[in-house]
Amino acid sequence: MRGIGFVVLSLFIVGCADRDELRALQSRVDGLELEVKSLREGTATVDESIADELKTLTSSVVELQSLDPFAPTAAYLEIGTDGYSVATTQYGRVAVFIEDVKAFGSGSRVDIRLLNLASATLTDVTADVKYRNWAFGDLGKMSTEDMLSKSADIKLSESLKPGVAKRVQLNLPGMQIEQIKIVAITVAAGGLRYVKE
Numbered sequence: 001m002r003g004i005g006f007v008v009l010s011l012f013i014v015g016c017a018d019r020d021e022l023r024a025l026q027s028r029v030d031g032l033e034l035e036v037k038s039l040r041e042g043t044a045t046v047d048e049s050i051a052d053e054l055k056t057l058t059s060s061v062v063e064l065q066s067l068d069p070f071a072p073t074a075a076y077l078e079i080g081t082d083g084y085s086v087a088t089t090q091y092g093r094v095a096v097f098i099e100d101v102k103a104f105g106s107g108s109r110v111d112i113r114l115l116n117l118a119s120a121t122l123t124d125v126t127a128d129v130k131y132r133n134w135a136f137g138d139l140g141k142m143s144t145e146d147m148l149s150k151s152a153d154i155k156l157s158e159s160l161k162p163g164v165a166k167r168v169q170l171n172l173p174g175m176q177i178e179q180i181k182i183v184a185i186t187v188a189a190g191g192l193r194y195v196k197e
Contacts, residue, residue: 047143048140050144051140072089072090074087074130075096075186077098077184077185078135078181078182078183079098079182079183083097084115085185089122090189091191091192092119092120092192093117093118094116094160095117096112096185096187097112098111098112098113099111099113103176105171106174107171107173107174108176109171110170111170112129112154112168112170112185113166114165114187115164115165116160116161118162119194120193120194121159121161121162121192121193121194122192123159123189123192123193124159125156125166125188125190126156127153127186127187127188128188129153129154129170129183130151130183130184130185131149131151131172132148132149132150132180132181133147134148148174150174152170152172154170
């Protein structure tokens, strides 16, 4: 009988110890859950802060560009919409069109048409093409980790004559068509040639 009492007393002590350990573990889990919640709230605040800074920076760039009418500007186009945008080079303006967008491997392929709006021939024409899966309206709605930006380059083999459009096929690796929201194209020319008639 004495042995059974000892076993019961031992189980009671072990049970109490297990309960104390369980309470300690539960308390630690509760503390960790609070820390995770605090970190998530902090990340959201940082994302909002970055979005606000980016909006401010963008408006500052637009304001600075408006002060210098000869400063190069990018043409901004949305995939899936008709129309064009105008890029400004140091020598004049170029209309930019995006046509025939299709899937290509793990990315996309687009035809870009550049139309020289200047009255002189642009030589050594290049374009820097940036494409991303977010628009300015998405700032603060997407986490910064989900925002993707990629770039590609164009170099025309021929000069761009006045009033003439040049079509260039361009691969946009790493993003499918449905992921791309905005394409920004900055056009530059190495020189200007005017031919008298």
